[in-house]
Amino acid sequence: MKLSMALNMASRTYKDAVASLNSLQSNYANIMAIRASGERKNQMNIWEMQEWSRRVGYSVSDYSKLNIIHITGTKGKGSTAAFAQSILQQYGSQIRKVGLYTSPHLKSVRERIRVDGAPISEEKFTKYFFEVWDRLEATRSPEDKFPHMVPGSKPGYFKYLTLLSFHVFMQEGCDSCIYEVGVGGEYDSTNIIEKPTACGVSLLGIDHTFMLGDTITEIAWNKGGIFKTGTKAFSITGQPSDGLRMLQERAEEKKTSLSVVPIFNELKNVKLGIAGDFQIKNASLSVALAHEHLSRLNILQEPLELSEDAKLPQKFIEGLQNTEWSGRCQTVKDGQITWYIDGAHTKESIEAASGWFKSVAVNSASKKILLFNQQTRNAGALIKYLHETLYPELKLSRVIFSTNVTWKSGDYSADLVSMNTSKDQVDKLEVQTALRDVWQGLEPNSDINVTSSIEAAREIIKNEKEPVDVFVTGSLHLVGGLLVVFDGTH
Known part of the structure; x- marks a missing residue:
């Protein structure tokens, strides 16, 4: 029996692991049904994660050995986690060893699980993936408590x-580990952590409303769900007042303290490893955490004095300078x-x-191009915000709206397969065509291209006869797909 399992493990590859993982994605129809029903995450999510952990061989209290920093927020939680790492x-x-768990990934799903700054190897991902898979296959949950977790089911x-x-x-x-919340906090699958060493909240905003609520107060309630008794909580300066009040x-409800972290003056003269003036708030939060x-x-x-003039350890400065985080304010010259x-x-x-x-x-003489997609959110509103921010100081001469499909063949990179979007909608370029119409209303004289793949969009840009600055934003799936296209390997 043991020999058979060993041979089976040896025959399973990283591609097999990714294919098995992709089979666990909710399909588009299910997601739309949940949204239409108004069903939001609830306590069962936490109970399920506790039960899945038991079946893999862990008590939730075992995870306290990892000494976890837990981070939530709407914007900047991933950057904060990277700085802290x-x-x-x-x-x-x-x-x-330092562990880091973040989402989403850009090029490879292994990016989500890092040890000492590096994604785990394909070999280790495969080994550990199927260890969890096989333990779930070999165990059962009590039917009276988890009637929906039938034999063979997976998270x-x-x-x-x-x-x-x-x-x-x-x-x-x-x-030492750092966990970035997936969505919200109260009912997020990471929130089975019992005794984090510190909890952080980056900038709050309106997102995932069908799960978290329509107001900043409701969203803040969800985010504050990660707070734990006896663990200090920290938030950035400049939060929406209603959100901060709820945090x-x-x-108070969780019997802990919440401190607002100032922007440390010492960081104003530091070149952070992640570009963007706004990153100084995330860096300051990471310092406190x-x-x-x-x-x-x-x-x-x-102790660290939470004042603007606090003196920071030199190792902290070096850590912030050395931070690397692809796809976030990243510049690539080609x-x-x-x-x-x-x-x-x-x-x-x-x-x-x-x-x-x-x-x-803004001061570059190069032609300006936008490459954009946002398949599952209010993309039209987002590009209006984009236009308001750029104009009139900076005007775009070409705009390209692409799907998140990686290659002109219509294939996705294996690690980027998504069942969470409507294939029919993607094939018909419905979102991209609607974006073209919105942009034409904003800038009637712009050159606009709609492409069915990221590879095709890049080819249009590569054919420009003069120097260009290309702004790539919107979906992280677009960003990740572009980085895969840069690598040139299917």
Whole structure:
């Protein structure tokens, strides 16, 4: 029996793991049905994650060994997590291994689960993936408590990856981890963490309303759900007043404290590893989170003063300078083309991304091009915010609206397959055509292209006869697909 399982494991590949993972995606019809019903996440999500953990071999209390920083928010939570990871890596002599769990991924799903800054290898992803898969196959849940978790069923895509991340970090011996919330907080699958070392909330905004609510107060209630008794919570300065008020109420409810982190003056003269003026708030939040974490582990003894003039440890400065985070305010030079890449899917994030592009490109003599898609949100509203931010100081001579399909053949990169969108809608270029019409109303004289793939969009840009600055924004699936096209490997 053991030999048979060993042979089976040896025969399964990374491609098999990705295909199995993709089979756990909810299809488009199911997602639309949930949205139409008004059904929102509830406590069952947490109970299910606790039960899945038990079946894989863990008590939720086991995860406390990972010493987790837990981060939520609408804009900037991934950047904050990346900054915090880089800071903790500066303490490699006192921390054994740093784990990072984030979403979504850009090119490879392995990016979501990192150890010491690097995505886990294909070999380890495959090994750990099927260990979790096989343990779920071999175990059962009590029917009276979980009647819907029938034999052979698995968690959905994000829940499975969350479960896998815990397994990876436990097996790899990580003793400091950072978890970025997927959606919201209260009912997010990451919120089975019982004793985080610190909790953080980046900028709040309106997003995922069908799950979290239509107002900033409802959204803040969900985000504040990650707060835990005995764990300090931190938020950035400049939160919407109603949102901050709710976060404070949730901190009181959870019997903890919420501190608003100022922008540290010392960081104003530091070149952060992630570009964009707005990143200084995320960097400041990461400083507070990392300092609290290291204090809880007795690695740092001196308290951090939460004032603008606070003196920061040199290792913190070095960590912030060395942070790398692809697809976020990233610049790629390719001959006479300069790509400015930043995914954005909310009003706040599209304004921040557009403001960054304007600041770096407004004085450039190069032709300006926009490459955009946002398949599943109010894309028309987003490009209006984009236009308002750029104009009149910076005008675009060409605009390209593409799908998130990677290749001209109609194929997606295997790690980027998405069943969460309407194939018919994508095939008919419905979103892209609607975006073209919106942009024509804003700028009637613009050259506008609609393309069925990211590869085709890139070819149009490559055929430009003069230097160009290309602003790539909107969906992170577009950003990730473009980076795959840059690599040129199917």
